[in-house]
Amino acid sequence: MIDLSHIPTPLTFEVLMASIYENDRIIKEKFAESDRYLTKKFAETERLIKANSKELGGISKSNGEIAESYFFNSFKKYPHFAGQDFHSVERNKSYYSRKLNLNDEYDIVLYNGTSVAIIEVKYKVTKEDIEQVLKKAETFKKLLPIYKDFAFYLGLAGLHVYKNAESEAIKHGIAVIKQVGKNMVINDEHLKVF
Numbered sequence: 451m452i453d454l455s456h457i458p459t460p461l462t463f464e465v466l467m468a469s470i471y472e473n474d475r476i477i478k479e480k481f482a483e484s485d486r487y488l489t490k491k492f493a494e495t496e497r498l499i500k501a502n503s504k505e506l507g508g509i510s511k512s513n514g515e516i517a518e519s520y521f522f523n524s525f526k527k528y529p530h531f532a533g534q535d536f537h538s539v540e541r542n543k544s545y546y547s548r549k550l551n552l553n554d555e556y557d558i559v560l561y562n563g564t565s566v567a568i569i570e571v572k573y574k575v576t577k578e579d580i581e582q583v584l585k586k587a588e589t590f591k592k593l594l595p596i597y598k599d600f601a602f603y604l605g606l607a608g609l610h611v612y613k614n615a616e617s618e619a620i621k622h623g624i625a626v627i628k629q630v631g632k633n634m635v636i637n638d639e640h641l642k643v644f
Contacts, residue, residue: 517573518542521607521627522558524634529560531567532603532625532641536560545593554589558607566590567603569627575608577615583624587644602644605636 522541529536538561546553558569568590570583587602606619607627616626616637623642628635 514573517609518557518571520629521569521571521634525558525560531560531636532638534562534565536562536567547593550592552589552592554593556586565601565603566597567605569605569607572608575606575611575615577618579606579615580619580622584622603641604644
């Protein structure tokens with residue numbers, strides 16, 4: 451006689467369906483558990499990214515303020531630019547005209563009786579900053595028309611100036627101002643009147 455005890459008995463349809471439903475329930479439960487876990491991790495990651503962005507923004511702002519303070523204090527101590535002496539040096543001047551729907555901010559502005567020098571300050575000067583500086587004389591003349599007949603000079607100052615930015619600024623007639631050691635160095639060889 452043949453021993454058939456090792457052969458499993460055929461599953462009934464009900465047992466098979468119960469097994470499928472149970473497996474389906476377990477899979478759905480595991481997916482839901484994974485979804486809850488990933489949602490929690492994504493929220494935590496998003497919170498960390500926002501916190502880091504805020505901190506990096508604060509560092510960037512601090513670096514910009516350090517650069518502005520350095521160059522403002524240097525010009526205040528030695529108010530000479532474009533071969534001229536200036537009697538007034540101002541920092542962070544903002545002007546707005548409702549009539550013109552125009553506003554602008556100027557990092558450092560130097561004045562004398564015939565000239566205005568506008569110095570845009572960056573922690574790191576890049577080629578992209580040049581277009582912004584070129585607009586400063588134009589907006590200043592519109593916002594403060596009493597100076598429209600003055601000679602305007604533009605400068606781009608930074609604690610670090612990329613070489614391609616320096617050569618491009620000089621090409622446009624903008625002075626390049628940088629910190630070398632403890633000194634402020636002004637390259638205004640090709641400075642033009644705007």
